Structure formats: C-alpha cells, structure tokens
Amino acid sequence: MxxxxxxxxxxxxxxxxxxxxxxxxxxxxxxxxxxxxxxxxxxxxxxxxxxxxxxxxxxxxxxxxxxxxxxxxxxxxxxxxxxxxxxxxxxxxxxxxxxxxxxxxxxxxxxxxxxxxxxxxxxxxxxxxxxxxxxxxxxxxxxxxxxLRMSGAESLGLSLVATSQARPDEDEAVVRRVGSSITAMLRDALVLRTSVPATLHLLDVATGRVDAFWQFAGARADLLPGALLVAEAGGSLSDAEGRPWTPASGSFLAAAPGVHAEAVATLSR
Missing domain, CATH: 3.30.540.10 (Fructose-1,6-Bisphosphatase, subunit A, domain 1)
Structure with missing residues (x-):
C-alpha cells in the first residue's frame, strides 16, 4: 500500500x-x-x-x-x-x-x-x-x-543525431540558434531526428540507439534525468561549445565519446 x-x-x-x-x-x-x-x-x-x-x-x-x-x-x-x-x-x-x-x-x-x-x-x-x-x-x-552502454560511433557523418524543442514560445534568439544548429547538423550528420520530449531522446543516447542529442535552453526536469543516465552509461556531456554542463547552462549536448568533439564543432559554427 x-x-x-x-x-x-x-x-x-x-x-x-x-x-x-x-x-x-x-x-x-x-x-x-x-x-x-x-x-x-x-x-x-x-x-x-x-x-x-x-x-x-x-x-x-x-x-x-x-x-x-x-x-x-x-x-x-x-x-x-x-x-x-x-x-x-x-x-x-x-x-x-x-x-x-x-x-x-x-x-x-x-x-x-x-x-x-x-x-x-x-x-x-x-x-x-x-x-x-x-x-x-x-x-x-x-x-x-x-x-546501458553508449554507442561506439566515431564519425558524425555516420551518426544518427537528435534535438528537441525545450518549450513553446521560446524567445527569438533561441529560435534562431535552434534553426541554425539543425541546418548545420543536416549537413554534417547522417540522419537528424526532431521531436519532443528531450528525455526520450536521451534514453536513446544512453542505450546507444542515437549517437548525440543537443538542445538550447531547457528545464531541469527535461535534462537532469537523461544527463545522469548518459553519464552513467559512459557518455560525454557538455554545453554546445564543449564547456562543462550544469543546469544553469544555456545549451546542452550529450554524445557518444567518439563523436562528441565533432558535434561540438558543428554546433559551434
């Protein structure tokens, strides 16, 4: 009971x-x-x-x-x-x-x-x-x-990647940054998935089904569960520029270790 x-x-x-x-x-x-x-x-x-x-x-x-x-x-x-x-x-x-x-x-x-x-x-x-x-x-x-074990992917060009919309009514600067990041990943990654919610994408990263996930802005409840799952599965976490991620960061990236640096380079352009 x-x-x-x-x-x-x-x-x-x-x-x-x-x-x-x-x-x-x-x-x-x-x-x-x-x-x-x-x-x-x-x-x-x-x-x-x-x-x-x-x-x-x-x-x-x-x-x-x-x-x-x-x-x-x-x-x-x-x-x-x-x-x-x-x-x-x-x-x-x-x-x-x-x-x-x-x-x-x-x-x-x-x-x-x-x-x-x-x-x-x-x-x-x-x-x-x-x-x-x-x-x-x-x-x-x-x-x-x-x-759970992360993907062994070593090339962003062969990777399935994903992103999510943090919330409705995002401010214009975030919307533009999301759009440019999607364009960049469409050029550099193999296939891109976009949907909500963030947590389910991060489950896929932690299980090795998806090689990288990123998001701009976001709430603690969106990102903390998946961040811990990815970290404990052996993944790499940072913000989109490669700095250590905290709940106060303005962006988030979780990736297989072999593609993390490439993903940072793509998102930082």
Missing amino acids: PGTAREPRSDVDLLAQTVTAVRAAGAVLHERFGEVVRYETRDELMRALAANDDVALDVLRPRLTRLRPQARWVDDELEGGALPGGEWWVVDPAEGNVNHLHGLPDWAVTATLVRDNQPVLTAVHVPLRGETYTALAGGGAHVDGRP
Missing part, C-alpha cells in the same frame, strides 16, 4: 522505491491515454495538461515525500538554472504531456533526486514501452536491470 513505504536505508534502496513511485504514476496516466484530447484555445490546452500533471502528482508527491521528507520540491517543471543547496526532488509527472494528449506514445514519468546541485539518482518510466530506466551516481545506468 502507498502509505506503508519504509524509510530507505541507502540511495540504492531509495532508487528502488522511487521506481515503484514512477511506475504507479505511469499506470494512472496509462489509464487516461488513448483518444486525442481536443482543445480550441490556449487556456483549454493548459487545463488539459494540468489535469494529467495533477493525477500523476497525486501519486508521486506523497510517495516521494515519505521517502525523503527533508527534500524540497521543485514545483515548476519548466524551471531551469541552479538550485539552492540540499536535496530536491525534480519531477516531471508527464514528460511529453502534449504527446499524451495527442494520442502519441512518446511520454514518460520522471523523478530525479538532486543533492547540492548534483543528480544522485533518477527513475524514468515509459509506460507504453513497459520500460523503466534508472541511474545512480557512481552506480551505473540500467533499463529494467540491464546495464
């Missing part, structure tokens, strides 16, 4: 119980999935998105709060930047929510524990795939218990 979760003894134990929470929230969203949700105004769209968030949060918030009562909660999933010290739950109750509303399968539930601005564990449940991805800082990355 949800109210009987025991106090975790270690981060390994905490991750296992976090998995239980994201799977439970995913089951609730799965029950709501199917027909396209129609809307005619931005207000109607926002209410539909909020309804999905609320039903998942009703499952996640009490469970995660019981697991880590001292951890604070990031209430706005679109927020970016560094966090104050201490522990924080960074949660996206319906990552890819707009896909869920449109009857598309690309959505997930994520929960990441951040400690002094470092992600220490994450769980990502993808209900329609029946998969749960986990990572523990220093403990590796897994999907349903199987270890």
Whole structure:
C-alpha cells in the first residue's frame, strides 16, 4: 500500500522505491491515454495538461515525500538554472504531456533526486514501452536491470543525431540558434531526428540507439534525468561549445565519446 513505504536505508534502496513511485504514476496516466484530447484555445490546452500533471502528482508527491521528507520540491517543471543547496526532488509527472494528449506514445514519468546541485539518482518510466530506466551516481545506468552502454560511433557523418524543442514560445534568439544548429547538423550528420520530449531522446543516447542529442535552453526536469543516465552509461556531456554542463547552462549536448568533439564543432559554427 502507498502509505506503508519504509524509510530507505541507502540511495540504492531509495532508487528502488522511487521506481515503484514512477511506475504507479505511469499506470494512472496509462489509464487516461488513448483518444486525442481536443482543445480550441490556449487556456483549454493548459487545463488539459494540468489535469494529467495533477493525477500523476497525486501519486508521486506523497510517495516521494515519505521517502525523503527533508527534500524540497521543485514545483515548476519548466524551471531551469541552479538550485539552492540540499536535496530536491525534480519531477516531471508527464514528460511529453502534449504527446499524451495527442494520442502519441512518446511520454514518460520522471523523478530525479538532486543533492547540492548534483543528480544522485533518477527513475524514468515509459509506460507504453513497459520500460523503466534508472541511474545512480557512481552506480551505473540500467533499463529494467540491464546495464546501458553508449554507442561506439566515431564519425558524425555516420551518426544518427537528435534535438528537441525545450518549450513553446521560446524567445527569438533561441529560435534562431535552434534553426541554425539543425541546418548545420543536416549537413554534417547522417540522419537528424526532431521531436519532443528531450528525455526520450536521451534514453536513446544512453542505450546507444542515437549517437548525440543537443538542445538550447531547457528545464531541469527535461535534462537532469537523461544527463545522469548518459553519464552513467559512459557518455560525454557538455554545453554546445564543449564547456562543462550544469543546469544553469544555456545549451546542452550529450554524445557518444567518439563523436562528441565533432558535434561540438558543428554546433559551434
């Protein structure tokens, strides 16, 4: 029963119980999935998105709060930047929510524990795939218990790459930078995929199905789960110019080590 979760003894134990929470929230969203949700105004769209968030949060918030009562909660999933010290739950109750509303399968539930601005564990449940991805800082990355390994790609010209739109209504400078980066990657990479959400692309990078992913701007909840998964799977993380990535960075790049430098060169043009 949800109210009987025991106090975790270690981060390994905490991750296992976090998995239980994201799977439970995913089951609730799965029950709501199917027909396209129609809307005619931005207000109607926002209410539909909020309804999905609320039903998942009703499952996640009490469970995660019981697991880590001292951890604070990031209430706005679109927020970016560094966090104050201490522990924080960074949660996206319906990552890819707009896909869920449109009857598309690309959505997930994520929960990441951040400690002094470092992600220490994450769980990502993808209900329609029946998969749960986990990572523990220093403990590796897994999907349903199987270890994840990055692609061995060594040429950007032979690579499948991906990018995502961080949010609607992005400012003009970011929109122009996104457009120019896509043009550059269309020239230098083999094939380019563009879709939302970022987390599902990063799952593909961590499993070696995709060789590189980049994004400009972005929220913590978009990038932290995948960043930890990619790092623990042996990938390279930076901003688009090759500098160390933090949640305060203005861009993000995750890539197989063999193509990271080429991807930086392409995105820096």
